[in-house]
Amino acid sequence: MRQSKFISLMLVALSLGPAPYVYSQCYYPVSNSTPEKVISLNQFATENMLLLDLEDHLIGTAYPDDSYEPSLLPKLAGIPELATRWPSKEQVVLAQPDFIYAGFPSAFSAAALGEQSQWHQWGIGTLIGASYCNPVKGRLQLEDIWTEITEVAELFARQSQLQRLKAERMQQLAQLxxxxxxxxxxxxxxxxxxxxxxxxxxxxxxxxxxxxxxxxxxxxxxxxxxxxxxxxxxxxxxxxxxxxxxxxxxxxxxxxxxxxxxxxxxxxxxxxxxxxxxxxxxxxxxxxxxxxxxxxxxxxxxxxxxx
CATH class of the missing domain: 3.40.50.1980 (Nitrogenase molybdenum iron protein domain)
Structure with a gap:
């Protein structure tokens, strides 16, 4: 039964067609709408979502690396953890997301979820965070820690939350x-x-x-x-x-x-x-x-x- 349901969901998603346009190396939308049902893979990707008050958009998480930031635990409560490492393709499809946000490119390797293009054919957009999707070009600077979460904030229209977060964290660094x-x-x-x-x-x-x-x-x-x-x-x-x-x-x-x-x-x-x-x-x-x-x-x- 589970296998037949898995296949049925894939067939339904296939009818949606592939992504109409590729905007960048890391972000592949399949519609112009803001994602509503997101699965986050890798802990820092999940934390980026929660820091922007996007817990209502999360329908599942996976691959926690260590302990979550304590202030985020109340937001995380009630969101299913699909796997302690990579979830299976079946787990992801059965959750019925419209978007997958991964911190590392390895999320879309053959050993994990497979190629991004397959998910686009099933009507599911994807984002690999800019911090690790983009090739590294030199020593990082403080502003680089904001690149990825800024993209997420723009995608979900959370610029005000981002500005508050930046002000808070920069104030903390000023006290070193x-x-x-x-x-x-x-x-x-x-x-x-x-x-x-x-x-x-x-x-x-x-x-x-x-x-x-x-x-x-x-x-x-x-x-x-x-x-x-x-x-x-x-x-x-x-x-x-x-x-x-x-x-x-x-x-x-x-x-x-x-x-x-x-x-x-x-x-x-x-x-x-x-x-x-x-x-x-x-x-x-x-x-x-x-x-x-x-x-x-x-x-x-x-x-x-x-x-």
Missing amino acids: RKVKPYRVLHIDMADAIARSAGGWSGADLLIRLAGGQNITANLHQRWVNLSWERVMEENPEVITIAVSQESTPDKAIELLTTHPALKGIDAVVNRRFVAIPFTETMVSPRLTQGVQRLNQALVEFQNKEQQ
Whole structure:
């Protein structure tokens, strides 16, 4: 029965025809109307919707990376979470959305929902967030965290909510403390090698805004893999560790403190580790909270040195 219903829904959607026009590399509408029934994929995409008071448009979410921003939890209540990672095509079609908003292009890979063009043929518009759909061209600046959510605000006519959000977050950043420019390594995952953030990543921007120096700033990529010998040579003073479904700080800290090549590096000797939710390293307004978190930790490290 479920399979026949799935096929029936696809046939109905097919009758709507493909998208009439493609506006950009990342946004594919199938009508001129504002989307009413949206499924968001990836936590920062969901948070962007909620920050703009668009919870009434959300009929489902998927792929939370860590804990949602606490202030958004009341808005999230009652919205179905379709999957902890990618939902199946059947789950999405049965929810009957008119729009899918994904944070990462991998949402429309063969391993996830398949190509965007298929969904357009079924009458469902799609958006891959500009932060990761567009090719990276250099080091990010503060204004880049607003690019994607600005597109969403324009799509749903939420410019006033966006302006209030920007004013609030910029005021918070204005209160950051000046700190010693610690040399920082960000680790996304740690095992045989360190998966780290390159100089063109959200984590690099986070580190700079917090007052630190990213030791991989000269690597012109979003993500880089480093050998532990390279980490030893760079001798970071602080190590930030992403917290997500895929990794925990406890596991990374255990590796860092027991690895023979790492026992002598400054961050390990002085136990300067900072756990940062993965979503706070994304190129979105949530990054401002990661900046505040790291800045506070750097202030504490500095005060301890001065005692």
